[in-house]
Amino acid sequence: MENLLVAVPDTIPGAAPDEDAAVEHARSFLHALGVPCDSPGTVDTPRRMAEAYAALLSAPEFDPTTFPNDECYDELVIVKDIPVRSVCEHHFLPFTGVAHVGYLPGDRILGLSKFARVVEMFARQPQVQERLTVQIADWLVESLAPRGVGVVIEAEHLCMTLRGVQAAGTSTSTSALRGLLRERPQSRAEFLAVLQR
Template sequence: MTTTLLDLDGPDHAVLTGASALNRKQAEQAVRQLLQALGVPADTEVGRNTPRRMTDALAQLLTPRSWTFTTFPNDEGHHDLVLTRDIAFTSLCAHHLLPFSGRAHVGFYPREKLPGLSKIARTVEMFAARLQVQENLGQQIAGFLEEQLACDGVGVVLVAEHLCMTRRGVRAAGADTLTVAARGRLQQDPTARIEFLQLAVQSGRTA
């Protein structure tokens, strides 16, 4: 068994998530000013307490839980597709600061290492806990797993509802967005790609 310790409080991660560098005093003051600009009196319950509540909510959305990436030797030489489906996630749209939520389906073709299956879900959670764009989120998950597992290929399908599209702007209620990120064999081998996409999408739930 091998483990990779993830420095979720390190400087690089703080830049990516924004959560480790959160200045609560400044955040609450900014929310207070926003509420006042929206016409909310400062002496009301909302004016007094929403800045704290909103800051708490944003900190929670942008702070991944600490964890360790654990792998095990592939002693039996398993080389077929491993697919984890329906991993629920919520992230925060980098363009509008509105949530987008959905399901991730993650597959890989192993070589010498196999992950603890919960680590696939942890990886999704880790990269979702930052200001995100769905296309980037899938690529980040795929790249991280490819690096950690040194595997033959990785694929990530994300299906999500974006409140910035379904509740504002065009208000396309019920619409979801599907993105695919593929590396290695799942990018280069059409047969492997089709197998992965069919298994990931046909039986997986959507947002």
């Protein structure tokens, strides 16, 4: 069994969160927007705000357990409705939704719980949904050498629903297909059909 320790991609490589500085900057930011932080309900808001963003931007390291494909399984493996929580890099507002990840195994298979870890690893940084979708697909290709990979993400972006056009209830879908799921129409159709169930 091959195990790899995966480091979470950092916005600033090697930088550890400075919680005290984040709290003070949150307080200054709110002050600059005219939001008082001295009432009983807001006195701890800068700390809570800093902690919330630290949680949104931090993913734990994980061990992407892979196993030999001893059964020579050659059909689709699809994990649906994996929660996605990320922050739009343009407005720093959250976007949330689900990811559907599938692959056609090659010589190795991935532990099922690790699909959610891979999604989390790339989602816990300032993102755009298109890049997030591609990063997940490319990581699976590089780590597993499967015969095909498909990733579909459906998400609601608060930068679209709370500001600007304020189009509440809108959802954005992105996809990344690799290998046979891109090249072979019947495999692509099978993958997408499973997502409709």
